[in-house]
Amino acid sequence: MTKVNFMTLSEAKIGSVVRINSIEESVLTPRLMTMGLIPGTRVEVLRSAPLGDPIAIRLRAYNLAIRKDDAARIEVSPVD
């Protein structure tokens, strides 16, 4: 897999499945990681809320709501 198409979790299309590459360092990082958002994790983007934000994602067999601002700190690549 070529690593050209980097994107952030906030840019991933609804319904797509992505894998986490890295998480930008911030005060929130430990909390995101505790919730299972660690590099290598498969994440499915379920939907965005009616007003566009936040988004709902599925990972480790549970659903999590996360704001786009925070999702933008998570770099992902598509899984096919």
Next chain:
Amino acid sequence: MASLSVALTGNPNTGKSTIFNELTGARQKIGNWPGVTVDKKVGIVEYKGRKISVVDLPGTYSINARSQEEQVVSDYLSESKPDIVVNVVDASNMAHNLFLTVQLLEQNIPLIINLNMMDEAERHGVKIDEQALEKAFGMPVTNTIGRSNASVRTLLDVFTNTRMSNYKPSKILQEHIEKIHAIRTSDRTPEKMEEDIITARYDFIDKVMAEAVTINAADKSFVDKLDNYLSDGVSALVIMLAMFYLMFQIAFNWIGQPLADMLGEFFEENVASWATEAMISAGVADWMQSLVSDGIIAGVGAVLSFVPLIFTLFFCLSFLDGTGYMARVAFVMDPIMRRAGLSGKGIMPLIMGFGCGVPAIMGARTLDTHKDRMISILVTPFLTCNAKVPIIALFAVMFFPDNAANIVFAMYFVGLAVAILMAKVLGSTTFKGQESTFLLELPPYRIPDIKTVLLETWEKGKGYLVKAGTIIFAMSVAIWFLSSFNSDGMTDEMNESYLASIGSATSVIFAPQGYDTWEAGAAIVTGVLAKEAVVSTLGILYGADDISTEVDDAEETSATLLATSMGAAFTPLSALAFIVFTQLYSPCVTALGTIKKETHSWKWMAFAFFYTCAVAWIASLLVYQGGKILGFE
């Protein structure tokens, strides 16, 4: 050793409180969203001659003491050293739940790993090899279905038969712990260290899962697809409004209010006249008769007649709470809440505020930042708690008989809108610049457990009844005295009573709002002690003189009975202004006390009192003067 101490830990929403209630017969609040329990709670159960004390702890994802709940858990575990720590795990959500398990085990806390929600795990095609799991951790593994008493009680045998000291971490667990230790003692930056530890934990969990758990991904059920409508697209917004509107229709038009009317009628026509007759034939002194019928029966009765309404409302809220829909409301509302400087999570304590402000203020603990917590605490009092419901219901039925449910709905909306507006104001002034975030686990939809719903409805309704029998009773007596006496002794002229003096002193400030009668002033003063007292005070002040003679026909409801003299004191517009004021002004003393406790500050408590009164006064003014400009009366 006669007594045994057991602590229940686990992620939020895994069923700890459900298990706790089944074990101890307690009535901890249960709800299908993360973060219901915010403080520890002890219960006792006797089993086979042993006293077992069980502690329900707040749900946490980790124990790094980053939040207040995590603090409560880690303090409890390190200070109280319970004999047995049970880790309640959602069996259908293990890949995430085991994170806390591993962290606890790293701290050398032996655990009973209890797989709860076995029914759901099965439905989702999750198969767990419990022996493999025991082997992987070296710790005993049990399973339960939290909603089944028989299933939960099997834990009691486990508690009494298990010696935790017999269990040692497995070899792979020990290796994992050594690895963590190596990371901690290495020379990485603190951030990197933390990240590597978290990654190592999940690596370990994946290894364990591979050995002990198989998942035959079941088809997405109907319930999983619900979110396509309930939290996606325009339908989500429409359904949300419709859902709450439906709730008010049920409570105020279809079931609650009609029952309340019947009860009110019963009080007026049967209880009051029966009591009067009984007292006359017993030759009770006049003043005593007046105390009982004009004071106690009028005051307590006014509050009691709303009991069916309160019960219906609690039933609906409790039902909704059990479905998991609240978390979706938080999800949908987050952008709005954020614009107000809060997060979507803040909607949950706020929704609790529709029941009672006190747990709602405490519920603010689950929020992520200091800013979110403070704002949530300070805006909760604007919401329509159950004690304010009788006020709106009374006025709505009396002055807007054709639109009663709409008025009620509108008042809830006003409360919420003012709360959001003030959150915005506070967020951009007092608490400016502090971050807020939103990270919320969305629980699966569940069919509410009917037992829980009924018990909770009863429990909360009982609270309302007890309040009517104690505080409201005492206040009715006090109000009767104040309204029947002045410095010259007893008087028949209420207008010259002590209460009239207090009321008129207060009422002058409400001249611009159109309800500057001393009765309204008095009701507002007593309402600070308990919001129900607004209605009981009005019941005493307006109910007493007219009811006895004027109305003979049984057709008239209690509301219209009251309306005879109250109807003259308010116009529909000033009535509306009055409800708006009582909706928004000062939290009751209990809520004020809770604010003091939660903010650890008298200053914030005083602030809460004064600023809510100011906001209420202004809002009420806008309604009245605005309405007048628009030509209403």
